[in-house]
Amino acid sequence: MAYMASEITDIADMPRGGPDASCLDRLLETNRREYLDRDDVDDEVKRGIVTALDVIGNLFREHDRNAELVLREVADVIDPTILELGAGHGALSRRVLEQHPTAHVTVSDVNAESVAAIAASDIGEHPRATLRTIDATAIDADDGSFDLAVFALSFHHLPPTQAALVLAEGTRVANELLVIDLPRMPSVLHIAKLAAMAPLVWWPFVHDGLVSSLRSYSPSALRALGAHAGVEVQVSTNPFDRQVLRARRRR
Numbered sequence: 137m138a139y140m141a142s143e144i145t146d147i148a149d150m151p152r153g154g155p156d157a158s159c160l161d162r163l164l165e166t167n168r169r170e171y172l173d174r175d176d177v178d179d180e181v182k183r184g185i186v187t188a189l190d191v192i193g194n195l196f197r198e199h200d201r202n203a204e205l206v207l208r209e210v211a212d213v214i215d216p217t218i219l220e221l222g223a224g225h226g227a228l229s230r231r232v233l234e235q236h237p238t239a240h241v242t243v244s245d246v247n248a249e250s251v252a253a254i255a256a257s258d259i260g261e262h263p264r265a266t267l268r269t270i271d272a273t274a275i276d277a278d279d280g281s282f283d284l285a286v287f288a289l290s291f292h293h294l295p296p297t298q299a300a301l302v303l304a305e306g307t308r309v310a311n312e313l314l315v316i317d318l319p320r321m322p323s324v325l326h327i328a329k330l331a332a333m334a335p336l337v338w339w340p341f342v343h344d345g346l347v348s349s350l351r352s353y354s355p356s357a358l359r360a361l362g363a364h365a366g367v368e369v370q371v372s373t374n375p376f377d378r379q380v381l382r383a384r385r386r387r
């Protein structure tokens with residue numbers, strides 16, 4: 137069911153837990169940025185994190201499950217055109233290209249090094265793949281260029297104002313935007329998770345995982361972002377699994 141939250145004016149100050157976040161949830165936030173988002177961090181460190189994401193995604197079949205979600209959204213479209221934003225390692229696009237015989241996929245990331253690494257892989261040679269460097273908050277594409285845009289495990293990287301821009305831009309250039317991201321856990325479980333991860337924070341992959349957890353959006357935050365962006369959103373969440381948001385332009 138489509139749900140529209142009442143608009144909140146100060147979207148930039150919205151807690152990650154949403155307008156109705158508890159005091160404890162508001163404490164479980166950080167302004168610290170992930171290494172992946174920092175210009176002062178070596179590209180080698182960033183590549184290491186992206187490679188670890190790819191390996192873990194393979195191990196736990198995350199890429200396959202994300203591809204399933206993408207393919208379900210375009211099941212009724214003949215020769216679908218798909219834009220992947222924030223592709224990182226490109227594994228999701230690779231799965232989609234393997235599993236759909238006619239889909240055309242534009243594989244993109246804001247990080248030009250990541251795009252170059254994907255271009256140097258098998259995807260760079262694929263006849264139905266196009267590689268682009270794209271900022272999801274300001275997409276250089278005409279309105280309605282794609283059937284579907286997808287942003288996986290990346291939405292929490294963006295503060296609320298930019299996140300709302302992604303919803304507006306993704307639904308401008310595509311008929312539907314699919315956001316797949318980490319869930320925001322109930323606070324007590326969240327504290328337990330952070331405590332379990334803390335001893336490994338020296339590992340950049342875990343550092344970014346910890347920061348991601350603190351920056352993940354709750355369902356009410358996602359709905360408020362949708363209302364602010366003026367788009368219809370549907371959110372399905374599970375505190376132990378991925379959170380999925382489907383966004384469309386209002387008719």
Ligand SMILES: C[S@@+](CC[C@H](N)C(=O)[O-])C[C@H]1O[C@@H](n2cnc3c(N)ncnc32)[C@H](O)[C@@H]1O
Pocket residue numbers: 172189190193221222223224225228245246247250270271272273287288289290293
């Ligand atoms: C945690 S990685 C996720 C990679 C991959 N999608 C996955 O599922 O494993 C986050 C990615 O989002 C990208 N990213 C961050 N901000 C972005 C933006 N404004 N536009 C496009 N991509 C962005 C980063 O460069 C990085 O590759």
